[in-house]
Amino acid sequence: MSALSLILLSAMTCYSLAFSNAPPPNIIIMLMDDMGWGDLGVFGQPSKETPNLDAMAAQGMLLPNFYTANPLCSPSRAALLTGRLPVRNGFYTTNAHARNAYTPQEIVGGISKDEILLPQMLKKRGYVSKIVGKWHLGHRPQYLPLEHGFDEWFGAPNCHFGPYNNSLRPNIPVYNNSEMLGRYYEEFKINRKTGESNLTQIYLMEGLDFIFRQTKAQRPFFLYWAPDATHAPVYASKRFLGKSQRGRYGDAVMELDYSVGQILSWLRSLSIDHNTFVFFTSDNGAAVMSGPNESGSNGPFLCGKETTFEGGMREPAIAWWPGHIKEGTVSFTLGSVMDLFTTSLTLASISAPNDRTLDGLDLTPVLLNGSDTFQNRPIFFYRGNELMAVRLGQYKAHYWTWSNSWEELKSGINFCPGQEVPGVTTHDQKEHTLQPIIFHLGRDPGEKYPLSVLTKEYQDVLSRISAVVEQHKKTLVPGIPQLNMCDVAVMNWAPAGCEKLRKCLKVPKSQPWKCDWPH
């Protein structure tokens, strides 16, 4: 290396947020679908099949205490993009007590126009934003990404499961920007038998292409890369099928890991790695109810998706920004997907909106300076509008416990297969408000050994957590619930662009009903 390039390198390394004239960094958020904490080699997956993600961690910062805002996809994604808890941004239901809700095809609602999404904010500093992959914030026209700040979109509004035949329910459309290009299982094949699909490759190409175009145009960009290959039915392209020790789910993980590697490598090739902040995480815990072929691992944690135990809420998380985030670091800060909103604004030198409560914190002191400021912040675990649990420091207090109902369990749906903690993984909704069940997650990350209520430790923690909960509840103003009403008429029968493709289906008569959220 020449002396000149050394000097240039130093200069680049010293590039700092303080220079507000410097171009703001590009931002890439990679959000996986139903991927569990324990699916990455660096987080303990025995198969160690994620060399690119493990390398990303080695070059950046690992965050083992990072949480989603809800154990289900839509509310989690809404929280990420708004920086606010689902109970504030409306991505919840009040149809029944403590129920998870999302945006299936029948859902009438979606993200409110009153919410401000990250790409809307970033636009103020000239960012161009693209979402690649799954949206899940409502599929009716007014709820789609380009109506909420994104400049580009390639992907689908809903999950890619059933009915696979476009008859009783329309197959999910795949959009290019504001018009559909085709549908899953039709133009966008997913072979149900073999699990073969080249969708992840398409999503990768869409991401690389976007990065290239913005780099060439010298415009700062925000890429929200949200592939869904690890959501059941899981899929992978031909070259990855059968490659994993873990079966088809592992094949999907290997392809995503490969794709992450390709994206990071692309940033290096374009010499924008020192100016691009990348964050990798997942929308909720592994869907362990789907069984070993179709779901991932939550490592040592309890239960998974749909629950407010650690398996449902703790997410794999890696931050990467060469020259800014110290390589090979581990931060035990308590983090949340909602922090990505706030942190991104700081990175872009944009003030956060001051007309609403934000739940996300600015993690830049942690990421850039190794601060441990947020080790004692509270993390709130909701199901619907019920505060199920709260983490504060190493402690987690459960005010309500529930996995799923006895009826569901008897029908074969198990949110905690192979796991049972008496009085904790309950099949009735159990209230513990007066005497919450408290775990020390450092000693007991698996939430197996409740602290005895007779100990001083319990009493000390309880008084600290109670104060936090009281304050939170006192000041909480719930948003209007958007996920209460369903209607067959709102399904993806005739998305924009269907005419050109001759793919419009007949819209049935409107028959709204209160959605049934069983868990």
Next chain:
Amino acid sequence: MSALSLILLSAMTCYSLAFSNAPPPNIIIMLMDDMGWGDLGVFGQPSKETPNLDAMAAQGMLLPNFYTANPLCSPSRAALLTGRLPVRNGFYTTNAHARNAYTPQEIVGGISKDEILLPQMLKKRGYVSKIVGKWHLGHRPQYLPLEHGFDEWFGAPNCHFGPYNNSLRPNIPVYNNSEMLGRYYEEFKINRKTGESNLTQIYLMEGLDFIFRQTKAQRPFFLYWAPDATHAPVYASKRFLGKSQRGRYGDAVMELDYSVGQILSWLRSLSIDHNTFVFFTSDNGAAVMSGPNESGSNGPFLCGKETTFEGGMREPAIAWWPGHIKEGTVSFTLGSVMDLFTTSLTLASISAPNDRTLDGLDLTPVLLNGSDTFQNRPIFFYRGNELMAVRLGQYKAHYWTWSNSWEELKSGINFCPGQEVPGVTTHDQKEHTLQPIIFHLGRDPGEKYPLSVLTKEYQDVLSRISAVVEQHKKTLVPGIPQLNMCDVAVMNWAPAGCEKLRKCLKVPKSQPWKCDWPH
């Protein structure tokens, strides 16, 4: 670096086993006590508190599929040092069906003179051998380490638990070579209340001193470093107490991690790192029945110590030998502690004994050349003399299932806390010989989803495993069980050296009985 030192370095790197005149490498086996697979950062411990072990893995080879030979300490250690299954080397009981047995103070037996131990073999090539820490192969005079090939010993013959007052039962002696130096809880303090003890520091110093002396004398050495700080009651020295996020158990892990780092650093300082093979592992899975303060983590695996589920048998394992083992590699080979016997002989260019069956394989092709030869070897899981399960490739077939008895469970002893797989973690001994329960450990490392017996996969695997089991059983010649008889008279009342110290206790009258092994 000068050209000359580059040449020297290359020459050293090319140093090969083929040069039989070259000095044989030193061998260090670091065997932890009740440490679980999930206790190391590199294996997924959320607290990431093992930087030295993680670095050791980054500089060497990680083996995520490494097993002990028994889910309990004594038989595991006997297997390591003999290269043979406990059912062959006599470290088992026939007092009841499928029971774990070990060497408490009452045990009459110990390692047979007919067994050949690793240090006895290594002596043929001039190795000097030392054991530091826990022996556990019998505490009567004829069973002690110096009678079985070790040249030096600093440590204790038994576990360091109870009764802590030297009255009804003598406290465990600590030996220096062939004479006791004192006793646990007396000269060698372990503060039961605070968990403070400087024993790990002493064991570290004993190890470093031995390494230094043999290096100076230019003699090849074998160090069997077997500290017991992670066995309940767990302990750590003052500077580590309270340091871990995980409580006292984590403090002990941090001190052991620190010690491993010190030993590796010492090898570098003495410039013998390129000539010293180091292997780190544990004797059995984490003792999860001891609760969160006194036990570790088995990561995503089922149950723990005392069971033949993965949590009891799969061990953390790292091989390290700069210049010989490629850095940063992961081998998915199926390995066993018994392989350490055979592998060490190959490293020392010593032929294995040919008058007995060895269960250990020579792992040098895996370690030195990255071979995947042994991915399909069988791993046998015994409890007593019952073959409970067999792993072949990614599959594991359970012929018998048992955690512990209903009586024990009701008394509060739980080998699988928070875990319950119906029909698998049984509290009756369940035979499945005709139709074993089979898991695919790649897709399902947690042994939660048995393969359906109706599938072709099940039938294919069964026929392959059945052939292996039949062959194994047909050729197995069990050794004479050494762990059947107990007697109060054999306890550590008056170990060698007690006279000088005036620490001899009165030996009670002999009252032999058949030991009761409850699980």
